[in-house]
Amino acid sequence: MRSKLVLLLVLSLLLPLHVSGNKGGVGNGLEDMQCGGACHGDANQNATSNLQFNLLQPESVWVGQPTELTVQISGFGVLHDVDQVGVFLLSSTNANGDIPTSNGWEILSDGFGGVNNYIEYSSVDSPTLSHTWILRPDEIGQKTLYVSVHHGDNTGSNAGRPFSGVSQPFLVSVEPIPDNLPRLHPDYKPPTSREIGQTTELCIATIDTDDVTIEWREPLGSTYQANTAQAGDCWTAELPAALSASTLEWRALLDGEGPQQSTPWFSLTSVEPPWEADETALRLQSIAHVIFFFGLVLLVRKPNRVHEDSKQYETSLDDGPDFVSNEHPPLPPEGLPQGWTMEDWRVYGLDYLEGRL
Amino acid sequence: MIESATFHVISTELVVGSFALAGLCFVLHSFVSMRKSKTQIRFVLDATAHVALLFGFLALPFAILSGMAASPSGTHTSPLLVNKMLLSTGGGGLALGVLYARWKMYDDGSSMHLHNAFGALSTACMLLTASLGGTYSRGDSFTESLTYVKTNTLLMPTWMSIAVIAIILAALLFRRFSAVKHG
Numbered sequence: 001m002r003s004k005l006v007l008l009l010v011l012s013l014l015l016p017l018h019v020s021g022n023k024g025g026v027g028n029g030l031e032d033m034q035c036g037g038a039c040h041g042d043a044n045q046n047a048t049s050n051l052q053f054n055l056l057q058p059e060s061v062w063v064g065q066p067t068e069l070t071v072q073i074s075g076f077g078v079l080h081d082v083d084q085v086g087v088f089l090l091s092s093t094n095a096n097g098d099i100p101t102s103n104g105w106e107i108l109s110d111g112f113g114g115v116n117n118y119i120e121y122s123s124v125d126s127p128t129l130s131h132t133w134i135l136r137p138d139e140i141g142q143k144t145l146y147v148s149v150h151h152g153d154n155t156g157s158n159a160g161r162p163f164s165g166v167s168q169p170f171l172v173s174v175e176p177i178p179d180n181l182p183r184l185h186p187d188y189k190p191p192t193s194r195e196i197g198q199t200t201e202l203c204i205a206t207i208d209t210d211d212v213t214i215e216w217r218e219p220l221g222s223t224y225q226a227n228t229a230q231a232g233d234c235w236t237a238e239l240p241a242a243l244s245a246s247t248l249e250w251r252a253l254l255d256g257e258g259p260q261q262s263t264p265w266f267s268l269t270s271v272e273p274p275w276e277a278d279e280t281a282l283r284l285q286s287i288a289h290v291i292f293f294f295g296l297v298l299l300v301r302k303p304n305r306v307h308e309d310s311k312q313y314e315t316s317l318d319d320g321p322d323f324v325s326n327e328h329p330p331l332p333p334e335g336l337p338q339g340w341t342m343e344d345w346r347v348y349g350l351d352y353l354e355g356r357l
Numbered sequence: 358m359i360e361s362a363t364f365h366v367i368s369t370e371l372v373v374g375s376f377a378l379a380g381l382c383f384v385l386h387s388f389v390s391m392r393k394s395k396t397q398i399r400f401v402l403d404a405t406a407h408v409a410l411l412f413g414f415l416a417l418p419f420a421i422l423s424g425m426a427a428s429p430s431g432t433h434t435s436p437l438l439v440n441k442m443l444l445s446t447g448g449g450g451l452a453l454g455v456l457y458a459r460w461k462m463y464d465d466g467s468s469m470h471l472h473n474a475f476g477a478l479s480t481a482c483m484l485l486t487a488s489l490g491g492t493y494s495r496g497d498s499f500t501e502s503l504t505y506v507k508t509n510t511l512l513m514p515t516w517m518s519i520a521v522i523a524i525i526l527a528a529l530l531f532r533r534f535s536a537v538k539h540g
Contacts, residue, residue: 285443289449
């Protein structure tokens with residue numbers, strides 16, 4: 001018995017060691033590099049990813065202006081047979097505090113309707129994966145960015161293990177804005193998501209800009225122009241509603257005294273309306289659950305009085321006439337009541353004699 | 358200042374650890390009781406189960422409240438969070454009932470196994486709640502196969518919750534009144 005118990009305990013302790021990485025992913029979010037080693041599973045299980053990394057950036061990166069940074073990851077299907085992959089854009093590899101927002105960047109768009117530095121692809125269909133972030137630097141100078149991935153592998157000697165990889169540092173030179181450069185206001189934040197069926201009214205604040213043209217397209221599709229008008233401090237335009245969950249891209253062409261500028265293509269993701277329950281009903285049902293299950297435990301049990309009554313009854317039997325040894329109370333002179341059997345008398349006879357029946 | 362999410366992790370681990378210990382002791386208590394009538398181990402298991410359950414129950418409100426505070430958009434915005442809320446309050450109600458019954462109504466007889474079953478069921482509710490938390494935060498847990506709880510919830514209308522509360526309270530009061538009358 002004891003040996004079986006020990007065996008069971010040992011097996012219970014060994015079981016977690018055979019759980020593989022986080023196959024379901026963790027979802028897009030703001031994640032440090034540490035997550036690439038630890039979120040995925042036990043950091044000691046990680047193998048090194050052989051995927052190749054590149055970071056594409058525009059010729060000039062102006063301080064306070066949106067900048068398009070495209071990450072290219074190659075080697076899928078060749079170096080690793082991958083189903084799901086998580087991609088990080090990092091500003092350091094300290095494994096802590098290395099989200100770009102901690103180092104002078106603002107994330108304006110992650111391309112998936114959010115402002116995260118970590119995004120996940122549920123599948124990769126081509127050898128090279130490209131993904132674009134829109135970032136805005138808030139100070140002049142040299143900045144460093146890294147690309148990191150974590151993923152699994154379906155084949156090879158390390159099949160089933162989690163893989164983690166990080167790129168070499170990519171330098172980004174942030175320059176001061178030239179005089180009279182038509183540009184977006186440094187506080188402008190483009191919308192990143194909306195609900196299906198909703199149109200989007202853009203209100204774009206600009207500086208040193210005489211005219212604005214808004215263009216929109218489906219990803220890699222034909223480009224259309226939206227009607228633009230100036231209203232107070234901003235340029236307005238309406239983007240059409242989406243009929244299903246999809247992504248629309250738009251950009252602004254800015255004209256002024258300086259050379260024409262075009263913003264990056266901003267992604268605008270249309271999603272299903274968020275699920276929402278009645279908060280009052282939820283809280284009330286929570287209280288109802290506590291009371292219901294509390295009551296259930298008490299109500300299905302026999303009340304104490306039954307137990308106590310039986311004790312009292314047994315005590316009274318001890319003090320009363322000794323009919324237990326005779327197996328039934330003494331019969332009345334007229335005999336058994338009409339319709340009674342001896343079995344009935346054995347059980348209910350005492351009550352009959354004491355006038356309770 | 359400690360963040361709500363961090364405090365939620367701490368309080369949740371207290372709740373889960375305590376309830377897991379309590380559940381194990383409830384189950385073992387029933388097993389031991391079936392084999393041997395009165396032994397020291399029975400007493401130890403019974404005491405451990407209820408003390409652990411009490412500790413977990415005391416930590417439960419902190420876990421629930423910190424969990425609500427840690428959810429940026431509120432617990433009512435995700436079926437999974439709603440199910441977590443309902444499961445944890447259900448398990449809390451069971452735990453409260455078990456503790457109260459042990460204090461006021463304990464009967465070391467036929468209802469002992471039912472009592473232990475309720476204790477173990479409250480543990481199951483808490484472990485399932487914790488597992489759903491894993492699904493929510495990491496996208497992966499032992500309950501990954503339970504797709505229903507991620508997308509659906511059995512939310513009652515307000516009037517039905519009020520009716521349930523009223524019926525249960527009435528039943529408890531009636532039983533108490535009935536016990537006093539005949540006791």
